[in-house]
Amino acid sequence: MTAFVGILLSVLILSSTSDNLYKKAQKLAKEIIIIDTHIDTPGILENGWIDISKRHNKGEFDYVRAKEGGLDAPFMSVYVSARFENNGAKKEAENIIGIVNKVISDFPDKFAHANSVIDVLTNYKTGKISLPMGMENGSPLEGDLKNVKYFYDRGIRYITLAHAQSNHISDSSYDTNKQWNGLSPFGKKVVEEMNKVGIMIDISHLTDDAAFQVLSLSKAPVIASHSSCRFFTPGWERNMSDELIIALAKNGGTIQINFGSSFLRQDILDRENKNRTDIANYINEHKIMQNGKEAQEYSEKYWKEHPVGYADVKDVVKHIDHVVKLVGIDHVGFGSDFDGVGDSLPIGLKDVSYYPNLIYELLKAGYSEKDIKKICGGNLLRVWSEVEKIASNNFLK
Numbered sequence: 001m002t003a004f005v006g007i008l009l010s011v012l013i014l015s016s017t018s019d020n021l022y023k024k025a026q027k028l029a030k031e032i033i034i035i036d037t038h039i040d041t042p043g044i045l046e047n048g049w050i051d052i053s054k055r056h057n058k059g060e061f062d063y064v065r066a067k068e069g070g071l072d073a074p075f076m077s078v079y080v081s082a083r084f085e086n087n088g089a090k091k092e093a094e095n096i097i098g099i100v101n102k103v104i105s106d107f108p109d110k111f112a113h114a115n116s117v118i119d120v121l122t123n124y125k126t127g128k129i130s131l132p133m134g135m136e137n138g139s140p141l142e143g144d145l146k147n148v149k150y151f152y153d154r155g156i157r158y159i160t161l162a163h164a165q166s167n168h169i170s171d172s173s174y175d176t177n178k179q180w181n182g183l184s185p186f187g188k189k190v191v192e193e194m195n196k197v198g199i200m201i202d203i204s205h206l207t208d209d210a211a212f213q214v215l216s217l218s219k220a221p222v223i224a225s226h227s228s229c230r231f232f233t234p235g236w237e238r239n240m241s242d243e244l245i246i247a248l249a250k251n252g253g254t255i256q257i258n259f260g261s262s263f264l265r266q267d268i269l270d271r272e273n274k275n276r277t278d279i280a281n282y283i284n285e286h287k288i289m290q291n292g293k294e295a296q297e298y299s300e301k302y303w304k305e306h307p308v309g310y311a312d313v314k315d316v317v318k319h320i321d322h323v324v325k326l327v328g329i330d331h332v333g334f335g336s337d338f339d340g341v342g343d344s345l346p347i348g349l350k351d352v353s354y355y356p357n358l359i360y361e362l363l364k365a366g367y368s369e370k371d372i373k374k375i376c377g378g379n380l381l382r383v384w385s386e387v388e389k390i391a392s393n394n395f396l397k
């Protein structure tokens with residue numbers, strides 16, 4: 001055999017093994033339950049209704065692409081902006097819950113409510129996509145503990161205690177005002193009440209102090225619904241430190257990796273921060289109205305002229321590897337932030353049809369089918385079941 005034929009043969013064998021592996025990834029994506037704990041589509045629908053039962057190009061989630069990607073249970077984010085704190089937050093949460101309910105009632109053969117682990121399993125069997133809800137920001141509790149049960153009854157199954165600003169429950173990693181040094185006295189009661197009622201506590205967006213306080217108070221496992229590893233973005237509190245991941249795992253919880261490129265890579269985060277600072281400086285210097293049309297136009301043009309680049313699907317696997325090395329296979333999952341991070345999604349992971357790519361990279365990295373099942377949804381279902389169990393034990397007391 002000549003050297004040329006030898007090389008050609010090995011290239012053919014290699015490409016057919018990677019072909020086979022890709023087919024295996026596609027098959028796995030269809031067979032196993034894929035849960036994503038953070039998809040911001042309701043926010044897109046609030047700005048203008050889209051028929052998400054069909055393929056569309058105004059966002060990253062619809063029924064057709066979800067089916068292609070094998071996605072079974074995307075948590076719809078009931079996102080309530082920090083500006084609603086003490087200013088109609090509960091009403092805004094109701095608006096968003098109404099949007100999710102409308103999607104389900106418009107397309108009952110495609111989407112379904114999922115208020116429990118059993119619901120997710122049942123919908124999976126019937127081929128419907130579950131739309132469980134997670135509330136991003138605790139502001140809608142409006143200082144009344146009874147609202148925890150109220151939102152449970154409305155279908156909320158996790159609450160991110162704070163968002164971009166410190167609120168009456170907790171400090172936020174994005175806010176320089178750390179008014180509570182962690183959780184407020186009311187926030188500590190909220191943790192207890194969520195355990196009792198059976199809502200998962202989400203520590204994404206919180207300060208380290210607040211997150212550690214949640215972990216020491218909560219009787220049930222906790223999630224970080226859409227955060228990545230701070231190991232790759234040192235000093236950025238929005239991602240989880242190794243210490244925090246270890247404490248989260250000890251409590252039985254799971255970190256759901258955010259796919260946003262700046263969550264995954266320091267160089268991209270740096271370029272994003274520089275753009276933001278440059279834009280803010282220009283607006284200040286030219287005394288332009290902060291949220292006005294001119295500022296918006298300038299900002300859009302600036303981002304276009306200063307692209308920050310994209311991470312790669314392999315970067316998500318690096319974050320998963322990091323968690324697995326730290327705490328094992330039982331404490332990691334997906335919290336993509338699809339429809340929530342703008343034009344910042346990695347190459348090879350642009351919308352909900354791409355989960356097979358991610359599974360392919362996990363297979364290439366040596367993860368077994370059993371491991372992949374845990375990462376894709378098993379870990380989250382375990383946490384959710386434990387939260388349900390602790391709440392029902394409490395009910396029996």
Ligand SMILES: [Zn+2]
Nearest residue numbers: 136205226340
């Ligand atoms: Zn968020």
